[in-house]
Amino acid sequence: MLSNSKKGTSLPWVEKYRPAKLDDLISHEDIISTINKFIKEDQLPHLLFYGPPGTGKTSTILACARQLYKPAQFNSMVLELNASDSRGIQIVRGPILNFASTRTMFNSGFKLIILDEADAMTNDAQNALRRIIEKYTDNVRFCIICNYLYKIIPALQSRCTKFRFGPLDPEQIIPRLEHVIAEEKVEATEDGKKALMTLSGGDMRRVLNVLQSTWLAFGSVTEQTVYTCVGHPLPRDIQTILHWLLNESYLLAYCKIEELKVNKGLALQDILVQLHLFVSKLELPKENMINLLIKMAEIEKRLIAGTSESVQLNSLISAFYNSREIPDN
Numbered sequence: 001m002l003s004n005s006k007k008g009t010s011l012p013w014v015e016k017y018r019p020a021k022l023d024d025l026i027s028h029e030d031i032i033s034t035i036n037k038f039i040k041e042d043q044l045p046h047l048l049f050y051g052p053p054g055t056g057k058t059s060t061i062l063a064c065a066r067q068l069y070k071p072a073q074f075n076s077m078v079l080e081l082n083a084s085d086s087r088g089i090q091i092v093r094g095p096i097l098n099f100a101s102t103r104t105m106f107n108s109g110f111k112l113i114i115l116d117e118a119d120a121m122t123n124d125a126q127n128a129l130r131r132i133i134e135k136y137t138d139n140v141r142f143c144i145i146c147n148y149l150y151k152i153i154p155a156l157q158s159r160c161t162k163f164r165f166g167p168l169d170p171e172q173i174i175p176r177l178e179h180v181i182a183e184e185k186v187e188a189t190e191d192g193k194k195a196l197m198t199l200s201g202g203d204m205r206r207v208l209n210v211l212q213s214t215w216l217a218f219g220s221v222t223e224q225t226v227y228t229c230v231g232h233p234l235p236r237d238i239q240t241i242l243h244w245l246l247n248e249s250y251l252l253a254y255c256k257i258e259e260l261k262v263n264k265g266l267a268l269q270d271i272l273v274q275l276h277l278f279v280s281k282l283e284l285p286k287e288n289m290i291n292l293l294i295k296m297a298e299i300e301k302r303l304i305a306g307t308s309e310s311v312q313l314n315s316l317i318s319a320f321y322n323s324r325e326i327p328d329n
Contacts, residue, residue: 011096014208017180019084022063025056026204032162035064044068044110046133048157050166054203061114061143068112077161080114081139085309090127091121100136111140118144119151126153133159167202177207181221188221195226233266237276245320253317258310268309272300272316288323 017023022032038044049057062080069077079099080092096113115121121129129156133142133156144160145153177196192214200207208311210230211221218225227234233241237260244253260266276296284292296319 007281012209013180013184013212014205017176017183017208018130019059019063021068022060022067025063027056027168028060028163028165029297032060034163035060035121039064039067045188046137046139046141046160048149048152048160048162049143049145050147050149050152050162052203053147054168054200054205054206054207055165057145057165058114058116061112064143065112065114068109070190076114077109078112078114082116089122089128091124092132095130096129100132100140103139110138112143113140114143114145116145117147119128119146119148123153126156130155130159132233146210157255167290168204169202171195171199171202173197174206175247176204177211179212180208184215185216186221187219189223190227191223192221193225199226199230199232223294231265231267231270233264233271233274235274237266238271238278241271242275242278245317246324250321254313257313257317261309268313268316269303271299272296284323292319292323295322319327 022036027034032293035044035047040231051057057212065074072111079095081095096115099111099113104328115129118126129142130153143183143276144152149157149162149164174197180186188211196207199210208293210226214221214225214229216245217229224234241257241260244256246257257271261268261271276293279289279292279296282289295315299315302315303309303312
């Protein structure tokens with residue numbers, strides 16, 4: 001038999017270190033304190049959590065469920081569904097209705113139904129759900145989780161207490177990151193941690209996934225290994241590309257960028273996104289800057305539509321060539 005510590009080693013870190021209690025959550029203190037008060041006063045309403053991925057929505061309601069129910073009760077009192085798997089009206093008329101309409105013999109209180117990724121549900125399914133929420137309020141509480149609030153019909157929104165989970169600040173992520181690094185004995189440099197913060201965009205799940213992938217792939221977490229693992233261009237590569245675009249001849253800039261793309265396996269779209277951060281800091285005439293940003297936006301749109309990277313790289317070099325010209329006063 002394996003020990004508990006050995007059993008947990010195969011888990012992804014994002015699950016292994018998922019908070020077990022509301023007090024373990026690293027952010028959104030106002031939301032956590034409000035929900036804690038609801039629980040203590042036995043006044044938990046229907047909930048609607050919305051916001052970007054990896055900001056703690058699912059972790060919050062699961063921690064809430066563990067606080068409400070004992071381990072022996074959990075499976076009989078909590079129904080967790082991912083609406084993106086079964087998004088039609090059948091999921092509402094089937095498992096949700098059956099669970100909401102039945103009571104357990106020896107358990108008092110209400111059941112909890114967690115609908116993750118509810119913005120993937122069809123309008124018919126959402127309309128069917130609003131009647132169930134009203135009819136079985138004495139027996140069940142709903143927690144609806146989504147990334148995009150506008151995809152939830154107003155009738156459902158009005159029946160729930162809404163909480164927005166914003167992207168996490170680096171100050172909120174770093175303590176948890178340091179804890180995981182210490183527990184897993186990961187060799188991580190300061191520039192590696194900074195790279196994780198930069199690439200995550202406030203997504204805690206992404207931080208832990210990239211950390212684990214980089215550690216397993218390279219045995220150390222540095223700026224170089226983090227960017228290599230996710231396939232993003234390094235900041236110094238972007239600075240080099242920007243130098244070529246602003247100073248080299250058309251043909252030489254094209255050849256050098258194309259060579260760098262091939263050698264490092266970079267996508268032009270990733271280069272373009274990172275390039276924008278550096279371009280915004282350039283001291284260019286206002287008219288040139290505006291035209292350059294418009295051209296870059298058009299190039300990105302065409303890349304997303306699936307056009308040739310070679311053609312769009314030519315367009316990018318042309319845009320920078322034009323930005324070198326000083327407009328007439």
